[in-house]
Amino acid sequence: MPLPLLTSKLPDVGTSIFSVMSQLAAECGAINLAQGFPDYDPPQALTEALARHARTSGHHQYAPMPGLPRLREAISRKTAAVYGVAAPNPDTEITVTSGATEALYAVLAAVVRPGDEVLVLEPAYDLYGPAIRLQGGIPVYVPLRVPEFTPDWDQVKAVLSPRTRLVMINTPHNPSGAVLTAQDMATLAELLAGSSAFLLSDEVYEHMVFDGQQHHSALQFAALAERSFVLSSFGKTYHATGWKVGYCIAPAALTAEVRRVHQFLTFAVSTPAQHALADVLADPEQYQTLPDFYQQKRDLFAGLLQNSRFDLLPSPGSYFALARYHRISQEGDLAFAQRLTRECGVAVIPVSAFYHDGLDQGLIRFCFAKRAETLTLAAERLCQV
Structure with missing residues (x-):
């Protein structure tokens, strides 16, 4: 045949x-x-920690599916300290993933249904569109204003509809380096207040903001945090993109759905790497x-x-x-x-x-x-x- x-x-x-x-x-x-x-x-402290844990008996088998408890606890403490928010629950609101890329794909797979619209501000990282389409979703693109690459919130409002399942933002922004302001985040919160759309906030460059400006995380805006999946990347923060370790912070009900996908996508992330990252997160100097x-x-x-x-x-x-x-x-x-x-x-x-x-x-x-x-x-x- x-x-x-x-x-x-x-x-x-x-x-x-x-x-x-x-x-x-x-x-x-x-x-x-x-x-x-x-x-x-x-950083040398990180590579030395990895070598130390690679020599430790018992650190070579699967980590727990959501991530090592000690790493999730360290992420929780760091998040509260950096953003001045209530510490996310490490048991129910933090998931360690194989890079922010896996986190992003897991969110889309968990949330987007065939025919759902996903609003994307572009230019956008080239993963966004194909990952949406693989779930049967429909990307709806809204151009950022060049050359500042700022959002046109009136245009965003115009395309939001009952079909909008998810809005995706990226700050600091790849490729432009633009940074969303506190007013941008507040405006977005107002726009989403009357909708049932979720928010995916790609914040992998969170610690790279210059000229005295601040990074404004979706976690700092209660009206956004309650509907948000916030992605971060240890690879970006620690100059270790090849380690492919990131994480997703979301409310417990949303995290449960991400984990349903994550467990069948990668299940768990490198155990020695997670131990090493938990060690260095105790020292905030690097970030x-x-x-x-x-x-x-x-x-x-x-x-x-x-x-x-x-x-x-x-x-x-x-x-x-x-x-x-x-x-x-x-x-x-x-x-x-x-x-x-x-x-x-x-x-x-x-x-x-x-x-x-x-x-x-x-x-x-x-x-x-x-x-x-x-x-x-x-x-x-x-x-x-």
């Missing part, structure tokens, strides 16, 4: 732009400012110093590009910066990014990859989570373009 024909659930989706540009960077020997990962190691750490890198990179023909946009948060290149070329952003990688030896991400329809506004994204010498060498090459 002939083999069955497999019809793709995502026929229009190819390999992620991050994989594509990182592969091109490797082929060309280019400096990779494309994919969002540091080129330096995690308290991140704003200054990354602001210095942002400012160094911006200063080095002052004499280039790239026009950097403001980046108040995250470890990304966008730039216009109209003084160099009128090419589409993908073609320009590929040529920059091959001819200049610096890989970047075309911002059109963050739009569902490939909207090209002549913008590229740099990742400045790199050592000073990496940023310096990259800037030297970019200034010659």
Whole structure:
């Protein structure tokens, strides 16, 4: 009998732009400012803790499905201290996941039903749309206002409907680095007050906010917190993206639904890594110093590009910066990014990859989570373009 024909659930989706540009960077020997990962190691205290727990008998088997109790307790204490809120219940409101990516997918799988609408502010991380569609959901895209990448709340209000099952926000924002204000969060709370929609708040860059600004978490707004899934990432906070450990905080009833999916998606996260993270969370210095750490890198990179023909946009948060290149070329952003990688030896991400329809506004994204010498060498090459 002939083999069955497999019809793709995502026929229009190819390999992620991050994989594509990182592969091109490797082929060309280019400096990779494309994919969002540091080129330096995690804090020594964390790697030493991992080594210690890797040598500990009993730390090599499955962790409990929701995460190690001691790690969830540490997350609870840290959340209360950082955001000035009541400590989330570690038993019923915190789930440790295989990175924030798994948390996001688990939330969508738990919440979104076929035909449900999910409101997405874009540009948006390229995972959002496909993950929604895999649940049978319908992404409804609302563009952020360029070049500040601020929400148009009137437009958001216009598309909210009884069909809206979930609203997704990301602050600090990837790719733009924009940060939602307290007023933004309050406005969103007002808009959702009369709806039955849930909120997914992607806050993985929560500790990377600059120039004296503050990160405003959905957890700090009672009207949002009661309907929110808030995602965080140890990979971002501790320069350890390859560890793939994140977590989701949500009210108990919502957490129960996330765990229904999580238990069949990954079940549990690396046990030694969870023990190591629980150890270092007791010392807040690492995440308290991140704003200054990354602001210095942002400012160094911006200063080095002052004499280039790239026009950097403001980046108040995250470890990304966008730039216009109209003084160099009128090419589409993908073609320009590929040529920059091959001819200049610096890989970047075309911002059109963050739009569902490939909207090209002549913008590229740099990742400045790199050592000073990496940023310096990259800037030297970019200034010659």
